[in-house]
Amino acid sequence: MLIDKINLNHLRIFESVCRNRSMTKAAEELHMTQSGVSQHIKVLEDMLDVTLFDRIKQRPVPTQAALTLYRQCSVGLNHIEQALMNLKGTESVLSGNIAIGLPIEFGNNFIIPLLVDFAKRHTLVSYSIRYGLASEMDQALLTGDLDFAIVDDLPMDKAIKISKIYDEALCLCCSKEYMENLSQSQKSYKTEDEKTFFESLAYIDYASHAPLILAWFNFHYNKQNWIRPSLKSIMMDVQGIAKMIICGMGVGVLPYHHVKKLEVEGHELHIFPGSSKKLLNAISIAYVEERSIPTRVRVLMDQIAIYCQNLS
Structure with missing residues (x-):
């Protein structure tokens, strides 16, 4: 089987580079050097005999082959992680940074109090918060600068998934x-x-x-x-x-x-x-569906959705 020839680390590093769209961010996330990340990607490309990333303006841009592999790889790695945790009988400890986009008023009144409570229960998670309108969140979501955003009822890029959580x-x-x-x-x-x-x-x-x-x-x-x-x-x-x-x-x-x-x-x-x-303004969670969502981000998104739906 082809998988017998592949080191699991290659796939883990590939998943991080593809999700972050950056060798530098992947290196920081995995506590590696950027050259080490680049070498792992080169080895994986040689092994598969496929180009996974085009280098455009010094940024790795995933090829169609990479996106196909990424969709399966991210799901598989998450399943393996969950299976190992289940085997040990423990819950995964959430850690890492979550980058969130918020509208000022709704964010301050509803999301920030929930975030404070979440932070008390998950002390290893840090947060980067950006305030703005949906139009300002669009590009930040596509580039990976934001993990998700809370937005109102405005058109966004087709690559961004919108899930309504509240009617304002x-x-x-x-x-x-x-x-x-x-x-x-x-x-x-x-x-x-x-x-x-x-x-x-x-x-x-x-x-x-x-x-x-x-x-x-x-x-x-x-x-x-x-x-x-x-x-x-x-x-x-x-x-x-x-x-x-x-x-x-x-x-x-x-x-x-x-x-x-x-x-x-x-x-x-x-x-x-x-x-x-009453005139209603739909409030939604926006995220890029094709990008792998880390467990810490998924857990917070789910809790925000449940909390806001209970506000109605």
Whole structure:
């Protein structure tokens, strides 16, 4: 059998290089020198008589043959590891780094507290956390800089697997002070001409095309581009938008859980009722499916999914 000629270390090193897309990262993970990793890959390529990696801009890019081997190899190595642990009657001790991408508000309110609890139980695991929007996580997931990310309902690369874990309800709101300071003509429009009333307000959104403002009106009034919102400010951060709203700068869309937090802090908000249903923003775990997922990462992802599903 061909496997009789192959050292298991060759496959372990190959799996790490392919998963990390880097000889340097594989060397750090396996506590080896980079030249040692490179030699093992060369031996494996010679033994199989197959090119496993193309060297492009000093980075190892897996060939199709490598990806085929990787899919089977990563599963096989994980099964062997689990079988050995079962044989010993012990659980695998989680260790190593987990790189996570988080949206600021949802991450701080829900994921970080869970992460603190996870860290207390798995003391050998370290964490690298990056805050940002789904569009910023996309490339970091593909390059392997992130193991997984928590993202909202935005399109991502087709190579990235999306698994929904929570529906975040969104509301349109402003400060009560902002509503009280509206002109008499604006207040009369509120009952006589809703469209004119809403177009007279100042809005705060995450982008210049007002995606969340328009999404709220499209959902609740069932009309595409029913109004043309006048943007007072553009902010890429939930906390920044919330600050502007409570200071009376205008109207914006916030998650309900953040609105509740503001109300607990003593801020008085006016929530526009809309229809009887709530506009939902899907929160998902995003990861590259073809890349092998280490046990420490898989365990944390599973616990986040269970925790968030219980929030609903």
